Amino acid sequence: MSRGSACLAAAVVGAALLTACTTVDAPPPPPSAGAGVADAAPPSVDPSVLPSVDRGGGAMRLADGLAPPTNRWFSGLVFGDAAQPVFPLPLAVGLTASGFAYGLPTVRADGSVLSGSYAPQVQMDLREPVTGVVVAYDAATVTVDLVAGDETVRGRLHLTRGSPVLTYTATTDQDLGLGVAFSAGAAGLPDDVVTAELDERTHALVGAGDLDVADALAGTSLALTAGQTVSWLVAPDPGEGPDGLAELVEATRDPVTGSEVHHETSPEEATTSVTYATVSGGPAVVVRWPHQQQTADAAESCARGTYATVRGTAEVCLTSTLSWRSPVREPAPGLDLSGLDDDERDALADQVRTDAAAVLGDVRPADTYFGGKALARDANLWTLAVELGLDGVAADLHESVAADLRTWAQPDGCVERPERCFTWEPTLRTVVGQATSFGSEEGNDHHFHYGYFLYAAGVAAADDPDLVRDLAPVLDLLAADVAAVSDVPVPDGPPMPGLRVLDVVMGHSWASGQAPFADGNNQESASEAVSAWHGLALWADARVGAGLDDGGLTEQARWMLALEAASARAYWTDFDTSDPATDGLEASVTSLVWDGKRERATWFSAEPSAALGIVVLPVTGVSGYLGEDPDRVRANLGEALGTDDLWEDRSTWDVMFGDQLLMYAAMLGPADAEAALEVARDLPDERIDDGSTRSWLLAWLRAHAG
Incomplete structure (x- = not known):
């Protein structure tokens, strides 16, 4: 059903302040226009380049012509059999x-x-x-x-x-x-x-x-x-x-x-x-x-x-x-390894060769979450190979990452194969990977997933204009899906919503597409949201380097990155424990944030280390925002690991996300980074996250040890 108002003012880039009606007391409804960010025109996108696959988004309590508001604080009003409370x-x-x-x-x-x-x-x-x-x-x-x-x-x-x-x-x-x-x-x-x-x-x-x-x-x-x-x-x-x-x-x-x-x-x-x-x-x-x-x-x-x-x-x-x-958090692909001496470089080079052989001998996952993580992992490994002068290894890694990115970015890929491709979902007006994961067909976690693709593309294509141009039709769609600055007109139906996942007022994103919960929407991995906007910024930089017009995307991505990182600290990792409103809370980290509650919990594991690890990963060159309060870093690690002495027993780190927590510990300073290095060399392989490598772990720690 569609309802209109005779008192709406014209929109500026899809949204504007309203001119008040002076003849009645009633406030008119505003136009639906994404986030209403003024004076921006993101790169143009065309969802029709993808095959359309209707996955049955269900009935919506939404006026005709409006962009379906997935990933919003009020999504529970629109989706599901009955409206949920909102906050x-x-x-x-x-x-x-x-x-x-x-x-x-x-x-x-x-x-x-x-x-x-x-x-x-x-x-x-x-x-x-x-x-x-x-x-x-x-x-x-x-x-x-x-x-x-x-x-x-x-x-x-x-x-x-x-x-x-x-x-x-x-x-x-x-x-x-x-x-x-x-x-x-x-x-x-x-x-x-x-x-x-x-x-x-x-x-x-x-x-x-x-x-x-x-x-x-x-x-x-x-x-x-x-x-x-x-x-x-x-x-x-x-x-x-x-x-x-x-x-x-x-x-x-x-x-x-x-x-x-x-x-x-x-x-x-x-x-x-x-x-x-x-x-x-x-x-x-x-x-x-x-x-x-x-x-x-x-x-x-x-x-x-x-x-x-x-x-x-x-x-x-x-x-x-x-x-x-x-x-502001300036995008940072790769790591600065200039402080390593010859012996350290040689040892790291050996590890890079080992890890490269492993990833090049394997097939990356076919779903958008684990597939994207693997591409980002291998793009990082490529930067290490380049930095260490391993030309042959670097060439093989780049060829592999670029080939997989081109496969994923083939617009009609889903016509030819059942996976490693994207489709257009016409009901929710969203882009969905053909092989779904974590409810991605419902709009869940798209910024987490697509952030990895944007990161991998931004890193691997930074000096490869041909690769940028090959990827742009689909990678720009992924960027628009989660971060278009205003509603994107789409033929044959409502637009894609602007800033689909970002709650500007609260300064962070929402992960659930339809929020079927009595406590509102939620987001767990705030660090993956930060990583998404880091990837967006790197992709924007690569586009500019290839001579493509970014339409303000470069500045927008840095804004979103700054906003999300600040809120990640304010509500997930570094919140004020002396605030009277939190009195009695027995948690230094709240890893799952809702509108109706915050909790130290995860969707996937009861291990104490999981609650911290999920808001740390993936550790990249921009992750330093997590270490700005060393006392809090130490307290968070103590809570996650169950000890006040981080280095007394190496087995303490043999936990889920042990590698991510070691990199987090390195933010405490050079001495702790050195101690983390001693642990990291013998950390069991199963404690290396699938979005990382031992090479990246050791390089990060070595760079922080000085």
Whole structure:
């Protein structure tokens, strides 16, 4: 079904701030346009070069013409038999059979789990069955129509990512049931605002424009006419703001209508800005997250109170634009081996010859995850061979990697063979490897998988323009699938969504394509997400080196790399353990991050080392971001290995991801890198990850030992 609005402004590169309607109180839905990143035009792509294979994506609660929002924080609203709760945060929201509900999650620590699950506190009843249909979305807002059985839209729910405000517009005359009693007369608030005290927290119900909510309220029933808008604001813990809750209530009268993203990078930092449009142009009530602490105007705009969340303590701000800075991570193919002496180079060269013989004598996997990892592994091995002057070995490795990349990048490959090729999935508007893995046919983990391909191509084709041109039609599609800056028009249907996996507000990606979970979406291997944008940057550089127009991809990739690395530290490996919101959490690493919880756990193993290893791998030249707090590195390793003395017993490292953890330990400094070298030489072969080699392990450690 398709719903339109006569009040939408024109889009800029697929998304723009909205021009407010001045004749009604209702905020219009924003256009669906990916992340709404302005002033960018990525390389053009054509999915029709791939064979189309419909894998049965299932019914979607989504308006016609919109890009299917896989890998979003709100994907659970769209996919699956029934809508899942979603977490705009700090609120959690759920659709019901006859309306919607919200609650402010109570954050609790239980061992290695920090939970803040959905628990409805206020339920709104339309008094008839309705189905929620997503009709618009952008970087920070989602609009859901509540559709009755006769196809009439009864109301419109508007969610804003990172806001304690929930907005609803009646599209027919109605008496909306509130579920709990609200009343006027709260101290310090205007008479037309009603409140309820729930769990020792004030919930304010505010009308937009000149709507007097107190006058429209009769018991637990709110009389609304078509076009009228109300918003619920859950009060924060007290802050330092001059007017407290009253100031936030006044801002809530001016509902958010949409958002837009801008970014820019310098050699030192990347700046991200999310601008919130409101009906009347006033500031929005939003929160500042731990990864956004480098905020330009925090002193002026924030300090309006706080919320305890599973991400840590979030500070309330009144602002139209929230901007923050993240350290830039410059792409780094290969390793610097200039510090090795002749004996060390000879020993490493012997290992490279051994590993090259092994990988060249084997067949790489046929699925996109393990196949991509193997290509990235062998591209790294090639860089070592080049650096060590092993011309014959280097030539054989490059020929092998290039040949496999060309096989994967053959547009009609899936017409000729059953694997090592890509197809176009027309329902989800996504690219899928013919041999699937980890639910890739549902949109799962595409940035992990395709990041390895982009990395391998960016490394192997850096000085090979012919290889770049041969790979570009399909490699550009892989890049667009996970990172197109705005919606990509596709013939015969909706577009590919822009920034499919990146949650710009939270600064990190989401791995589940359809998020069929009550705790929202999730991402486990934040380090593989960082690796994906590292690969994107290297591929962008290779394209430029081959004389191809990158359309801003070079800068965009560095922005995404900076953003993801900062959030990986803020929520996975280096979060503030002294934050009161995490009080009681018995984990130094939370390896599985959801909107409704964070936990030290993995999807695949209960081994303690797995929880750290999965957020370290793959170790590449850009992985230094993980080692910027040596004390935390040591604490994380102690937790993963179950010891405070890392080097007392070499068998300590005979664990899953032992090689990755040794490389992580080398970030502690030269002495620890030397100790890691002693262990690494005898580490059992089965402890070398399939995305790495002993050569890479030893080279990394030797480079860090000095």
